[in-house]
Amino acid sequence: MSKDILNKRVEDASNKTLYNKITFGDLIKFGIVGVVFGIVFVKAEIISWFRIQEMFRFQSFHMYGIIGSAVIVGMISVWLINTFNIKTIDGEKIKINKKPFTLGTIIGGFLFGIGWAITGACPGPIFAQIGTGATVIILTVISAIAGTWLYGLVRHKIPH
Amino acid sequence: MNMIVSISQPWPWYVAGPIIGLTVPALLILGNKNFGISSSFRHVCASCFPNGIEFFKYEWQKERWVWIFIVGIIIGAWIASAYLQNPNEIVLNPTLKNELSQYGITDYSNAYLPIQIFTWHSVFSIKLLILTVIGGLLVGFGTRYADGCTSGHSIMGLSALNWPSLVATIFFMLGGLVAANFIIPYILSL
Numbered sequence: 231m232s233k234d235i236l237n238k239r240v241e242d243a244s245n246k247t248l249y250n251k252i253t254f255g256d257l258i259k260f261g262i263v264g265v266v267f268g269i270v271f272v273k274a275e276i277i278s279w280f281r282i283q284e285m286f287r288f289q290s291f292h293m294y295g296i297i298g299s300a301v302i303v304g305m306i307s308v309w310l311i312n313t314f315n316i317k318t319i320d321g322e323k324i325k326i327n328k329k330p331f332t333l334g335t336i337i338g339g340f341l342f343g344i345g346w347a348i349t350g351a352c353p354g355p356i357f358a359q360i361g362t363g364a365t366v367i368i369l370t371v372i373s374a375i376a377g378t379w380l381y382g383l384v385r386h387k388i389p390h
Numbered sequence: 391m392n393m394i395v396s397i398s399q400p401w402p403w404y405v406a407g408p409i410i411g412l413t414v415p416a417l418l419i420l421g422n423k424n425f426g427i428s429s430s431f432r433h434v435c436a437s438c439f440p441n442g443i444e445f446f447k448y449e450w451q452k453e454r455w456v457w458i459f460i461v462g463i464i465i466g467a468w469i470a471s472a473y474l475q476n477p478n479e480i481v482l483n484p485t486l487k488n489e490l491s492q493y494g495i496t497d498y499s500n501a502y503l504p505i506q507i508f509t510w511h512s513v514f515s516i517k518l519l520i521l522t523v524i525g526g527l528l529v530g531f532g533t534r535y536a537d538g539c540t541s542g543h544s545i546m547g548l549s550a551l552n553w554p555s556l557v558a559t560i561f562f563m564l565g566g567l568v569a570a571n572f573i574i575p576y577i578l579s580l
Contacts, residue, residue, distance in 0.1 A: 264462015343565020
């Protein structure tokens with residue numbers, strides 16, 4: 231009996247890592263953070279194509295203020311997490327990924343920058359624009375997925 | 391009532407920025423997730439059309455949280471635009487408005503997009519197609535090539551003092567500067 235329970239637990243645990251089923255808790259947690267994020271994006275006009283044009287023409291401080299203060303708050307948060315060894319709500323150790331430097335950081339970064347200015351949105355705001363009712367932005371989403379797929383296809387043929 | 395009135399005004403940077411910054415610890419503490427949105431495009435490729443491509447062979451099932459997050463963003467954006475709408479026209483730098491008027495952009499009834507271009511009515515216009523399709527391709531290709539976007543590099547990466555993210559952010563800005571000042575004027579005058 232106890233062995234059965236143990237087996238069941240092992241099975242559950244492996245299912246969790248293999249399929250990582252979306253739980254109701256996940257829906258609530260990530261859904262709420264997303265909703266807050268979406269509201270801020272719209273209310274601070276971060277999703278505005280016009281604001282992005284202003285930013286890249288140095289005609290407004292708004293976007294720089296947002297990115298700058300977000301980074302400062304993020305830095306302090308990560309520092310606090312590391313210093314006090316803060317765990318997740320499930321008691322796991324928090325893992326922060328380090329992205330490596332490649333030639334892609336430069337070339338890809340530059341290409342994305344062009345796309346950011348042209349579409350007037352980075353990936354988060356693209357979705358928020360659709361939420362405001364601008365359904366034509368679905369074209370941007372489909373193209374971004376296509377661009378990602380294209381990268382996967384030619385990945386080994388371009389410098390990194 | 392006053393609360394609703396002030397909430398419906400555009401929020402200043404010093405309110406919005408810190409809330410966005412708090413997304414970093416919120417996602418880490420709630421689910422050990424590193425903030426990043428552009429990877430969602432990769433997960434779509436991996437789950438729907440991997441086509442045997444090596445880059446799309448990984449456990450995308452573990453990353454499905456980002457789709458929930460995105461659905462949340464869409465709902466949040468809908469709530470904000472439907473119920474917290476700023477009744478006034480967006481306030482922009484007059485120099486920008488002046489420049490845009492040269493390209494026939496004069497309608498600011500939509501604060502988020504130049505609605506004269508971004509509409510299904512102009513779906514066959516070359517301007518719209520460049521701004522959405524070419525722009526989208528660059529966003530998708532560029533973010534994966536750079537391994538992150540504004541959220542993954544500029545917010546999450548800089549917060550973690552990851553120096554490649556600083557390089558990425560500098561090149562995001564350079565690309566944007568070149569596009570906004572030299573490429574977009576050309577596209578808009580087509």
